[in-house]
Amino acid sequence: MPRLQDRLDEFKKSFESGGAPYHTSREAVEIMHRATAELKASGAEDRALQIGDRAPGFTLFNQDGTQVSSADLLRQGPLVVSFFRGHW
Amino acid sequence: MELEALQEIDSNVRALGARTVVLTPELERYTRSLRKKLNLTFDILTDRHLKVAEQFRLVFALPDSLRDLYRSWGVTLDRFHDESEYRLPMPARYVVDRRGIIRGADVNADYTIRPEAAGTLQALRGLSG
Numbered sequence: 401m402p403r404l405q406d407r408l409d410e411f412k413k414s415f416e417s418g419g420a421p422y423h424t425s426r427e428a429v430e431i432m433h434r435a436t437a438e439l440k441a442s443g444a445e446d447r448a449l450q451i452g453d454r455a456p457g458f459t460l461f462n463q464d465g466t467q468v469s470s471a472d473l474l475r476q477g478p479l480v481v482s483f484f485r486g487h488w
Numbered sequence: 489m490e491l492e493a494l495q496e497i498d499s500n501v502r503a504l505g506a507r508t509v510v511l512t513p514e515l516e517r518y519t520r521s522l523r524k525k526l527n528l529t530f531d532i533l534t535d536r537h538l539k540v541a542e543q544f545r546l547v548f549a550l551p552d553s554l555r556d557l558y559r560s561w562g563v564t565l566d567r568f569h570d571e572s573e574y575r576l577p578m579p580a581r582y583v584v585d586r587r588g589i590i591r592g593a594d595v596n597a598d599y600t601i602r603p604e605a606a607g608t609l610q611a612l613r614g615l616s617g
Contacts, residue, residue, distance in 0.1 A: 403604060404489060404490060404493040404602055404603075404604055404605065405601065405602065405604065407489050408489055408600060408601075408602060409600075411489070412600050428557055431553045431554055431557050432554065432557070434551075434553070435550065435551050435553065435554040436597065436598050436599070436600075438551065439548055439578075439597040439598075440597040440598060442548075442597075444548055444578060444597055445578065445595050445596065445597045447545050448544060448545045448546050448578065448580060448593070448595040449544045449545055449582070449590060449593065450590065450593050451590050451591060451592065451593050452589065452590065453589070453590050454588055454589060454590070455544075455582060455584040455588050455589070455590050456540060456543035456544060457588070458511075458533075458535075458539075458540040458543075460511065460533035460534060460535055460536075460540065461516060461533065461534050462516075462519075462531040462532065462533050462534075463516055463519040463520040463522075463523045463531065463532050463534075464516075464520065465516060468509065468531055468533055470509075470584075470588075473507050473509070474584065474586050474587075474588055475586075476505070476507070477504075477505035477506045477507065477586060478504070478505070478506040478507075478583065478584060478585050478586055478591075478612060478615050479506060479507055479508075479509060479582075479583075479584045480494070480501060480506060480507070480508040480509070480581065480582070480583055480584075480608055480612070481509055481511065481581070481582045481583075481584055482490070482494060482508065482509070482510045482511070482580070482581045482582075483510075483511050483512070483535075483541055483544070483546055483577040483578070483579060483580045483581070484490065484491065484510050484511065484512040484514075484532075484577075484579070485512065485513070485576045485577060485579065485599065486512055486513065486514045486518075486565075486568055486569065486576075487491075487514065487518070487522050
């Protein structure tokens with residue numbers, strides 16, 4: 401199985417190349433790079449919850465409109481909680 | 489791509505007695521089709537208005553320049569997320585033990601960097617009971 405990061409790096413290279421199929425402009429690439437650098441420099445990563453912190457509980461709707469609670473899941477076992485910005 | 493990587497380890501995660509959940513600000517009508525398209529066996533939960541991401545302190549607002557760029561590409565977060573302020577969560581993956589304590593944490597301000605699924609499995613295996 402290829403490493404996830406290798407797959408991501410390959411996509412990034414293609415996306416930022418300016419060529420087909422994305423034709424991303426140089427200016428757009430610069431805007432994205434600047435925004436990432438600013439967020440990194442802001443120290444936001446260090447403010448996020450870390451190992452040893454208590455994970456906040458949650459009850460949310462899943463893709464089928466069913467309520468899912470972290471407390472119910474944790475009664476059955478550990479949890480992998482992954483935050484995803486969106487697929488757009 | 490990250491969701492596919494999590495899918496590749498989902499049977500291993502379950503074999504360890506654990507579960508994966510993905511939290512996203514995307515509305516249910518988008519998560520439903522995404523889950524189907526990628527044949528995911530874990531739930532995608534809609535974290536409306538990033539309420540849970542805020543508690544994990546992952547939320548940031550896009551700078552105006554990036555918001556305008558995304559809009560020009562048709563990525564209108566007002567529509568996908570009901571999020572007029574154009575905020576997003578930093579990509580993050582946590583491993584939480586049964587007592588609710590965080591035992592693995594990968595957070596990156598650079599959204600083009602994601603943790604490997606193998607590391608997540610390793611963190612799960614490291615939990616005692």
